[in-house]
Amino acid sequence: MQGRQYRETHPWIAFSVDLRLAPFNLWMLLGEACSKCEHIAGVPIDPASADELNLFYLAKGARATTAIEGNTLSEEEVSGLVSGTLELPPSKAYLGREVNNIIEACNSVLADLTQGRTHRLTPDRIRVLNSKVLQGLELEEGVRGGLVRSHAVVVGRYRGAPAQDCEYLIGRLCDWLDEGDWPAERLGTMATAIVKAIVGHLYIAWIHPFGDGNGRTARLVEFQMLVEAGAPSPAAHLLSNHYNETRSEYYRQLDRARQTGNPVEFVGYALQGFVDGLRTQTRLIREFQLGSAWENHVNVAFAGSNSAADSRRRHLALDLSSVGRPVAPHELRTLTTRLAAAYAGKTPKTVTRDINALLTMGLAQRNGKRIVSNQRALLAFLPIKATPE
Structure with missing residues (x-):
């Protein structure tokens, strides 16, 4: 213990977070993050929309964590890899392997969780995650997936912890995250897990225990800790996306935390991005829900009406909502493929009659000389806001 070299070279690796120094807005962000995670986890959404949402954020997360490292x-290409519809040319195969490793690792964590298997964070588990990150990639001599390095590493201006201390440090990190004096009783399980996930990521980046893939491993640890604590999987990808979108600030915050020796500022930076992403995700889910509710509303409005005119008007009401903007009457005839087929051979008077029918039923509104879906009629509890003069 007394002879550990990192104590001299890396004194900021102190296995301590003084949350008493946290500003009030950090607590507000942490509370909002927990609330939104709980809200997203319990929201009813149809299976097709849920699959779309999961694949969308898996692609964003996998691209983000590899892009930070130069992928x-x-x-669009990563989305093709996620869906299995893209075959990359040989010159880009290694880039695809990097991304697929992250996709497969994230899916593996979720599959284990679905089957009731969770992974206590141990040095062996961190090694396994690093092996998954580096699987099938060409590595420098002496570097192997899951093998704690025996040589010095320098990334940019940062030198990793002394190689002889790395085994000890990842063991100490796991013990601290598992048994440290974390205020779980006061914060709650989810809030504590979010803080620990961010801090765990930071410490792995500081220690840099492997010859390659340390950043991706750190963010994968963060993902695992979040989903195992109950964060919805789309939400658990948001931090990686935030770090990528603010890459220069990400590196500045990593360095700032090293200089101060306290991760609180880095936690605040990460939380702000996490909450921003959750707000966007909540809005996207609301749009999915609104679309499903509107389709049901329109189908109920036309229940028992099976004529060709009623079928055409039902499609018009649904397709008008899908474009999300006011549309000129003459555009309605070709707004979608099925509307073009329905209005083939029809006169403008037919379009006018259909518009009037939707207006009477409350399924559409006029916006000047244009027509817009009345989908907002379903948003019954939006606050009333005065229009500025």
Whole structure:
């Protein structure tokens, strides 16, 4: 214990977080993060929309955590890898392997959780995650997935902890995260898990225990800790996305935490991005729900009406809501493929009659000379706001 070199070279690796120094807004962000995670986890959403949401955020998270390390695949290309619809050319195969490793690792964590298997964070578990990150990649001599390094590493201006201390440090980190003096009783399980996940990520980045893949391993640990604490899987990808979107600030915050020796500022930075992402995710889920509720509302409005005109008007009401903007009457005829087929051979008077029918039923509104879906009629509890003069 007395002879550990890191105490001289890396005194900021002190296994301590003084939350008494946290500003009030950190507590507000932490409370909002917990509330929104609970809200998202319990929200009813149809299976197709849920799958779409999961795949969307898996792609964003996998791209983000690899892009931070220099992977150049686009979000569209990563989405193709997630869905299995993209085959990359040989020149980009290694980029695809990097991304697929993250996709497979995240899916493995979720599959284990679904089957009731959780993984206590141990040095062996961190090694396994690093092996998953580096599987199938060409590595420098002496570097192997899951093998704690025996040589010095320098990333940019940062030198990792002394190699002879790395085994000890990841063991100490796991013990601290598992048994340390974390205020779980006062904060609650989810709030404590969020803080521990962010701090665990930070410490692995500081220690840099492996020859390669340390950042991706740190963010994968963060993901595992979040989902095992009950965070919805789409939400658990948000931190990686935040770090990528604010990459220069991410590195500045890592360095700032090293200089101060207290991770509180880094936790605040991470929480702000996490909450911003949760707010966006909540709005997206609300849009999915509104679309489902509107489709049901329109179908009920036309229940028992099976004529060709009623079928056409029902499609018009649904397709008008899908474009999300006011539409000129003459555009309605070709707004979608099925509307173009329905209005083929029909006169403008037919369009006018259909518009009037939707207006009478409360399914559409006029917006000047244009027509817009009355989907907002379902948002019964939005606060009334005065329009500024």
